[in-house]
Amino acid sequence: MSDRLPGFATLAVHAGAQPDPTTGARATPIYQTTSFVFNDADHAASLFGLQAFGNIYTRIGNPTNAVLEERVAALEGGTAALAVASGHAAQVVVLQQLMQPGDEFIAARKLYGGSINQFTHAFKSFGWNVVWADPDDIASFERAVTPRTKAIFIESIANPAGSITDIEAISTVARKAGVPLIVDNTLASPYLIRPIDHGADIVVHSLTKFLGGHGNSLGGIIVDAGTFDWSAGGKYPMLSEPRPEYHGIRLQETFGNFAFAIACRVLGLRDLGPALSPFNAFMILTGIETLPLRMQKHCDNAKAVAEFLATHPAVSAVNYAGLPGDRYNALQRKYAPKGAGAVFTFSLKGGYDAGVSLVSKLQLFSHLANVGDTRSLVIHPASTTHSQLDDAAKIKSGAGPDVVRLSVGIEDKEDLIADLDQALRA
Known part of the structure; x- marks a missing residue:
């Protein structure tokens, strides 16, 4: 070389x-x-x-x-x-x-x-x-x-x-x-x-x-x-x-x-x-051999999903640094200009019960405790990964009772959006 x-x-x-x-x-x-x-x-x-x-x-x-x-x-x-x-x-x-x-x-x-x-x-x-x-x-x-x-x-x-x-x-x-x-x-x-x-x-x-x-x-x-x-x-x-x-x-x-x-x-x-x-x-x-290909697809899909959720009537907030109005958007453009990553959270108007219900109704998203998979994943942190914390600590760590975490995979973004839409409507 x-x-x-x-x-x-x-x-x-x-x-x-x-x-x-x-x-x-x-x-x-x-x-x-x-x-x-x-x-x-x-x-x-x-x-x-x-x-x-x-x-x-x-x-x-x-x-x-x-x-x-x-x-x-x-x-x-x-x-x-x-x-x-x-x-x-x-x-x-x-x-x-x-x-x-x-x-x-x-x-x-x-x-x-x-x-x-x-x-x-x-x-x-x-x-x-x-x-x-x-x-x-x-x-x-x-x-x-x-x-x-x-x-x-x-x-x-x-x-x-x-x-x-x-x-x-x-x-x-x-x-x-x-x-x-x-x-x-x-x-x-x-x-x-x-x-x-x-x-x-x-x-x-x-x-x-x-x-x-x-x-x-x-x-x-x-x-x-x-x-x-x-x-x-x-x-x-x-x-x-x-x-x-x-x-x-x-x-x-x-x-x-x-x-x-x-x-x-x-x-x-x-x-x-x-x-x-x-x-x-x-x-x-x-x-690792496919890391650059996968990460770009992860980021592109995550941004599309975040944009969809930001307009959904069942969603009260979306925390995704890739959205122009997000408080971390300037830091994202400085540190991660190729994309804001594939893991983010959103809050449901129905609170804790809505979060627990949503993860059970999704069909393409897998409900499990992991991120970074080619497959799209979902979890309700307050009832799982952050359940050992009290409510105040959950909120401080970004895992309040109404919060759902997504790890967006590399599937077709239209299929991911359709799955979220049917679960939110249900």
């Missing part, structure tokens, strides 16, 4: 992959093995001592997974990545490198309900404390910073409402506080938004959603932007201090701009163990 930098669609098909050197197979093989043979004793020792790169055990790394990691890192503009078993696993592994008992991290209130639950309850057992801020009020992030703050966590496009977050403004707060900005880019995918270009230091995904795209495989990934100095201020000893399990290596000093990805692998994945199956990595790689 020439010196030209590959475009997004080319990277989605080719990044990280070569024909198999042994068989010539063009598709990335599934290396369905638990472990790998060492060349000799010295080779084994160098691998275990982080003096050489290579395969040891699939819990720590696998050649199929490595192609996936390199591909997503390329699409996001990062220096390295680590694939794990789920999006939730990615969040645990990331924060394990940053947090000590008693430390705090700031999180945007508008998040996936499972993340709110994980941050509020599960992380308490680690002594990690979440402080909530309002992504519509950047000053609330500044007010939340304390000497114990170790990170800021946001979603680029928030689940479930589909609102767009001002990444650059919050990045400025993180820089001033001397902490990394972590961006969950699941709903946008790098096709719509590349958070690293706007100041993110770490990007996470649920690979289960738009990157895999077909609702058949769980996975998560962590992308290291290579932009943060982990040795500054002594805040992050996991990266800046000698690691006794690796003969005193300082990860920041040894691995430079991909030290965080290495830490996640050799300190997080190694010990916590949320390894991604090579088969799932293969399935997700296959999905």
